[in-house]
Amino acid sequence: MVDIAKFFLEFTVEESCGKCVPCRIGTKRLLEILDKITMGKATLEDLDKMEELCDHIKGNSLCGLGQTAPNPVLSTLRYFRDEYVAHVVDKRCPAGVCKNLIRYEIIPDKCTGCTACSRNCPVAAINGEIKKVHEIDQEICIKCGVCYDTCRFDAINIV
Template identity: 75%
Template sequence: ETALMTSIEGNRGEPRPRPPFPAEKGLFQKPTLLNNVETYANIPQIILHGADWFTSMGTEKSKGTKVFALGGKIHNTGLVEIPMGTTLREIVEEIGGGIPNGKRFKAAQTGGPSGGCIPAEHLDIPIDYDNLISIGSMMGSGGLIVMDEDNCMVDIAKFFLDFTVEESCGKCTPCRIGTKRLSEMLDKITKGNATLEDLDKMEELCYYIKENALCGLGQTAPNPVLSTLRYFRDEYIAHVVDKKCPAGVCKALLSYQIDPDKCKGCTLCSRICPNNAINGKVKEAHVIDQSKCLKCGACLEKCRFGAISKK
């Protein structure tokens, strides 16, 4: 918020130390109210219907409603307004209509790119500010991204962290340099080049950034990493120890194989391969040259006999 005011004043959009808080000294050094549009939108309704009406919705500490941008692996996407205290399961299964293609719910990420990933074990937790923080996430911007069994949580953590790396204003070292180092560590993991010691170092760096970054962006940037380490550490270990991506997402850890018992030798896969990595004669089992394979998945998509698998 202070970076926004600094930008409005015509300066580079960098945060200011607090205190003083904007309500005391904000835009052009004047007391300033700075809130989300959603907060201001509640005011007319509270004036019209009264405070008791507003507080009749929600939980003891989180009153009213919350608007979420529901997206990801879900049937019904869009903006949804729910009373505070609604469970994640109600949002995903009843409002969102469940996950397409009969896939299994794996996680939901709330709060935008700096939010945490919530596993299936917390589907029945009532959503409010305190509960989300207690399980490693936050309300944040109101984003709610649903993930299924085909999502790799290491890849998801890297995706969201890379956003904050790009958005860092660069003023403080923990955010400017720390998030970049985190991204590099995650890159090592997704490529199978990391060690278990790297996981410990990464977790330690996450807490350092949270405690020392100047503004909310840096302080919350490690949330996707910390929450996935907390709830999906087995996936990290699979990448590091077994050199495998359980979800089959991280390309460096994938290999495409042709089952000789199922291959009919139709040559379709070899003809559509962009790097001529598939060899074989007509009506004979084909073979993929792993040194040439780009892991694009074109062969898997086109094979009509289920002879190609991703491992």
């Protein structure tokens, strides 16, 4: 839901004509806060700040674009606040979407050592010999998800 709110806001930031400040600047600041949330750098105060900013943009923008721009943020905050809180407090993305908040891990019991993941990893972050359990080097992994899509044994988890 955080990612969906961000998607819609990116659109309005792009489409804002710039005539009035609440929309031109306000939506950009809103997007910055959403970015912070998806990177696990936001605080609970940021959620309050975001709600306040939404009200200001809605109430003071000149046309419908600015007046409705905060709606996706407000409705997701209202109905899916727990998802925002998970990002902010637990530094976790329940949907497994925000790259900075997830990691890919190999389940040793399921890994057959087929080597498919290590052969396809674009940054050579997976170590392991054939027919032996493989391991992901989290320092190198860029979280592209290729290994997850490649593994035919469901041996890779997103946590």
